[in-house]
Amino acid sequence: MSGYALTGTGTLYRLALRRDRIALPVWVYIGTGMVASTAFSFRKLYGDEASRRTFAAGIDGNGSLRALYGPIFDGSTIGGLTAWRMGVFGAVLAALMSTLLVVRHTRAEEEDGRLELVGAGAVGRRAPLTAALATALTADAALAALVTAVLLAAGQSLAGALAFGLALGATGLFFAALAAVTAQVAETGRAANGLAGAAIGLAFVLRAVGDSGSGTGWVSWLSPIGWSEQVRPFAGERWWVLALPLAGAALLTLLARTLVEHRDLGAGMLAQRPGPATAAPRLASAAALAARLQRGALIGWALAFAVGGAVFGGVAKGVVDLVGDNRQMADLMARLGGQQGVLNSYLSTIAGVFGMIAAVYAVQSVLRLRAEEAGGRAEPVLAGAVSRLRWAGGHLLFPLLGSAVLLAVVGATAGLTQGAALGSGTGQAVGRMLGATLVQLPAVWLTAAVALAVYGLLPRWTAAGWAGFGVFVLIAWLGPILQLPQWVLDLSPFTHLPHLPGGTLTAAPLLGITALAAVAALAGLAGLRRRDLG
Amino acid sequence: MTTAISVSGLVKTFGRTRALDGLDLTVEQGEVHGFLGPNGSGKSTTIRVLLGLLRADSGTATLLGGDPWRDAVPLHRRLAYVPGDVTLWRNLSGGEAIDLLGRLRGGLDPARRAALLERFELDPTKKGRSYSKGNRQKVALVAAFAGDADLLILDEPTSGLDPLMEEVFRECVAEARDRGATVLLSSHILSEVEALCDRVSIIRAGRTVETGTLAELRHLTRTSVDAELAGPPPRPAYAHDLTVDGNRLRCHVDTENLGTLLAELTAVGVRSLTSRPPTLEELFLRHYESDTEAGPATGTDAASEAAAR
Numbered sequence: 089m090s091g092y093a094l095t096g097t098g099t100l101y102r103l104a105l106r107r108d109r110i111a112l113p114v115w116v117y118i119g120t121g122m123v124a125s126t127a128f129s130f131r132k133l134y135g136d137e138a139s140r141r142t143f144a145a146g147i148d149g150n151g152s153l154r155a156l157y158g159p160i161f162d163g164s165t166i167g168g169l170t171a172w173r174m175g176v177f178g179a180v181l182a183a184l185m186s187t188l189l190v191v192r193h194t195r196a197e198e199e200d201g202r203l204e205l206v207g208a209g210a211v212g213r214r215a216p217l218t219a220a221l222a223t224a225l226t227a228d229a230a231l232a233a234l235v236t237a238v239l240l241a242a243g244q245s246l247a248g249a250l251a252f253g254l255a256l257g258a259t260g261l262f263f264a265a266l267a268a269v270t271a272q273v274a275e276t277g278r279a280a281n282g283l284a285g286a287a288i289g290l291a292f293v294l295r296a297v298g299d300s301g302s303g304t305g306w307v308s309w310l311s312p313i314g315w316s317e318q319v320r321p322f323a324g325e326r327w328w329v330l331a332l333p334l335a336g337a338a339l340l341t342l343l344a345r346t347l348v349e350h351r352d353l354g355a356g357m358l359a360q361r362p363g364p365a366t367a368a369p370r371l372a373s374a375a376a377l378a379a380r381l382q383r384g385a386l387i388g389w390a391l392a393f394a395v396g397g398a399v400f401g402g403v404a405k406g407v408v409d410l411v412g413d414n415r416q417m418a419d420l421m422a423r424l425g426g427q428q429g430v431l432n433s434y435l436s437t438i439a440g441v442f443g444m445i446a447a448v449y450a451v452q453s454v455l456r457l458r459a460e461e462a463g464g465r466a467e468p469v470l471a472g473a474v475s476r477l478r479w480a481g482g483h484l485l486f487p488l489l490g491s492a493v494l495l496a497v498v499g500a501t502a503g504l505t506q507g508a509a510l511g512s513g514t515g516q517a518v519g520r521m522l523g524a525t526l527v528q529l530p531a532v533w534l535t536a537a538v539a540l541a542v543y544g545l546l547p548r549w550t551a552a553g554w555a556g557f558g559v560f561v562l563i564a565w566l567g568p569i570l571q572l573p574q575w576v577l578d579l580s581p582f583t584h585l586p587h588l589p590g591g592t593l594t595a596a597p598l599l600g601i602t603a604l605a606a607v608a609a610l611a612g613l614a615g616l617r618r619r620d621l622g
Numbered sequence: 623m624t625t626a627i628s629v630s631g632l633v634k635t636f637g638r639t640r641a642l643d644g645l646d647l648t649v650e651q652g653e654v655h656g657f658l659g660p661n662g663s664g665k666s667t668t669i670r671v672l673l674g675l676l677r678a679d680s681g682t683a684t685l686l687g688g689d690p691w692r693d694a695v696p697l698h699r700r701l702a703y704v705p706g707d708v709t710l711w712r713n714l715s716g717g718e719a720i721d722l723l724g725r726l727r728g729g730l731d732p733a734r735r736a737a738l739l740e741r742f743e744l745d746p747t748k749k750g751r752s753y754s755k756g757n758r759q760k761v762a763l764v765a766a767f768a769g770d771a772d773l774l775i776l777d778e779p780t781s782g783l784d785p786l787m788e789e790v791f792r793e794c795v796a797e798a799r800d801r802g803a804t805v806l807l808s809s810h811i812l813s814e815v816e817a818l819c820d821r822v823s824i825i826r827a828g829r830t831v832e833t834g835t836l837a838e839l840r841h842l843t844r845t846s847v848d849a850e851l852a853g854p855p856p857r858p859a860y861a862h863d864l865t866v867d868g869n870r871l872r873c874h875v876d877t878e879n880l881g882t883l884l885a886e887l888t889a890v891g892v893r894s895l896t897s898r899p900p901t902l903e904e905l906f907l908r909h910y911e912s913d914t915e916a917g918p919a920t921g922t923d924a925a926s927e928a929a930a931r
Contacts, residue, residue: 199751275751276712276751362715362747362748362749363714363715363716363717363718363747363748363749364715364717364718364747365715365717365746365747366717366718366721366746367714367717367718367719367720367721367722367725368718371718371721371722371725372721372722372725372726373725373726374726376722377711377722380711380713380714381711381713384713463709464705464707464709465709465710465711467673467675467705468703468705468708468723468762469723469726470673470674470675470694470698471673471675471698471701471703471727471775472698472723472726472727473695473696473698473699473726473727473728474695474698474726475694475695618677619677620675620676620677621675621676622670622675622676
């Protein structure tokens with residue numbers, strides 16, 4: 089049969105491109121567009137080499153920025169600054185794009201039973217997997233080519249531009265192959281995405297630890313995202329490093345191929361256990377069902393937040409130490425209010441990042457409503473004595489309270505490890521970090537409420553619920569460095585949050601954002617009550 | 623008898639598609655009512671309006687004396703619904719899904735639940751994802767029949783069931799009727815409707831084309847007659863599809879002419895005679911063949927499915 093294992097790959101590949109004719113270009117354009125806008129605004133802001141060097145020296149001495157964005161290897165060129173600013177972000181974007189693409193065309197198809205229809209045709213056993221990987225390769229190659237092109241257009245060197253494009257593309261390919269493996273192991277698309285997403289998160293955290301300073305640089309080399317930094321575009325390109333993600337991708341592809349040959353269609357690698365013959369007494373309401381459906385994801389996210397908080401709290405010492413022996417930084421530090429000021433700005437940045445990640449969870453758990461409705465599983469529940477609001481309410485407890493749980497978890501673990509690392513007042517540190525993370529809640533709620541409003545009022549456009557998140561986060565993440573006008577920055581609720589610890593806590597923005605969130609949520613629920621369902 | 627479901631002039635459009643085009647439906651309390659139509663004729667759309675999932679554009683619908691949209695929650699306490707395509711939660715076992723669905727409308731009888739699991743030969747410990755289509759259907763059927771619903775709304779409930787299980791299903795419907803429940807059974811399987819239903823509504827392209835008891839519907843149509851005679855057969859003008867082959871006559875006659883034909887045949891002398899009432903199938907086909915030009919059913923089907931996404 090092996091002679092026919094790839095039969096039909098071409099057809100499936102074209103089918104995948106046809107199905108992703110919108111999503112795939114959008115991913116690639118977002119990645120390219122962000123690299124381009126970063127490069128062009130650096131050119132505008134730091135036009136001469138001297139100003140670039142000063143900027144870079146200040147950044148490189150700041151451990152918190154290094155933990156977030158990675159080190160600057162050579163800040164003398166626009167390309168070098170762009171590669172620093174967009175390197176980690178671009179690699180994560182490429183990884184997410186590739187993971188979602190591969191899972192969507194393998195496990196998710198299999199889960200929905202469509203692969204069965206396809207598999208009954210003249211299609212080889214490995215064809216769907218190969219076609220999905222080819223689709224991801226296409227997307228990653230397009231991203232690499234376009235990123236190289238825009239950096240050339242910004243007047244940067246060909247070697248650096250190419251190295252940066254290839255570093256992003258190779259990272260994407262590595263995670264595509266990793267997702268090909270998780271798609272064999274997990275039985276659902278959701279779980280396959282979850283496993284691959286956890287791997288991306290781990291890669292990010294490992295390189296953050298490595299890059300934060302304090303003699304842990306080798307840890308970065310454990311992370312595929314760290315590899316993409318170590319290609320060092322515009323700083324004496326190290327082309328051989330590209331072999332690491334490519335070799336990893338090849339090995340993972342071989343593993344996925346072996347797994348696909350050894351399992352049944354529709355099955356995962358984990359054996360299925362029988363469930364209870366009767367339901368527990370408390371499984372008696374729509375809310376109880378929603379809790380049952382959503383609790384697994386919340387637990388997974390909480391674990392990830394606990395680990396992330398512990399790591400970023402733990403490296404706080406490195407952040408402060410590093411500043412200590414850098415004269416330029418010492419000046420900056422004085423302006424920021426001394427050692428405490430630097431620490432505070434690091435911690436508030438970290439809290440903001442976790443706020444944005446919590447918003448991903450919140451939007452995802454809102455959109456579970458749409459998944460239940462479109463999958464036909466809302467219908468039998470609503471045919472029972474369950475009002476639409478009750479049904480939706482059960483699910484909405486998760487974005488409302490689940491995101492609070494996540495932020496509390498990350499605040500607590502970050503406070504604990506930070507207190508332990510700095511050897512001073514753990515209780516105080518926990519309290520400060522809890523305040524810093526929980527203050528993100530209104531912005532998280534508003535992001536989720538926008539998704540709910542889209543779901544309730546325009547159910548066909550539910551995927552656009554992510555657009556609100558995208559706009560809010562892109563503005564908050566890139567706006568300040570791109571020096572966007574204030575009115576644009578003001579569009580994101582994350583802009584208006586108090587910077588804790590260190591900043592002053594003002595109630596007005598928090599209440600205002602919460603009120604907006606309530607309005608958006610009520611509009612969505614009103615739409616849901618009135619519209620056709622199913 | 624009071625009316626359990628009363629629908630008149632129901633219109634529902636999805637974009638440019640008119641899924642329901644002035645549909646009428648009356649189901650009396652305590653009867654098993656067959657709701658017949660080909661794929662995409664509007665059966666599921668009607669049921670979804672009755673369940674308050676869709677809001678009709680115009681027309682009136684009354685369910686157990688209430689408004690299906692406004693009074694959805696109290697009404698749903700009294701009804702059980704089995705969709706044609708059951709999807710279950712992947713991480714819930716079949717038994718959990720049965721209990722949950724039952725409790726969502728006010729509980730189910732544990733003894734009856736156990737008996738039904740036995741009769742339908744359903745393993746309740748499997749997870750939702752590992753059930754076949756027929757077994758998912760059984761989960762919904764057990765949940766529906768194990769309760770004490772006044773009204774059962776069954777949307778093509780036997781799709782995916784094997785013949786033995788269809789027989790169990792028929793028994794269950796009969797038992798539900800015996801305890802006084804009303805049943806609306808949407809189907810395109812005519813033998814099932816013929817075996818179970820007291821009255822039937824036939825719909826086509828979103829409109830009711832025929833409604834009544836089977837006897838009444840049959841009355842409206844023709845009986846087929848196949849006779850071997852002693853001499854040359856008569857050729858009456860009222861006979862339809864008449865074929866004469868030597869002394870043999872085959873034709874269809876309207877019910878009011880049946881007596882006249884028999885008298886004419888006996889006058890010639892009858893050697894053998896088979897006469898058969900029209901099957902529901904013939905009824906059905908007559909309605910769909912007579913005006914196929916009025917709307918390709920598949921088009922409506924595709925559109926309403928698209929609208930349901």
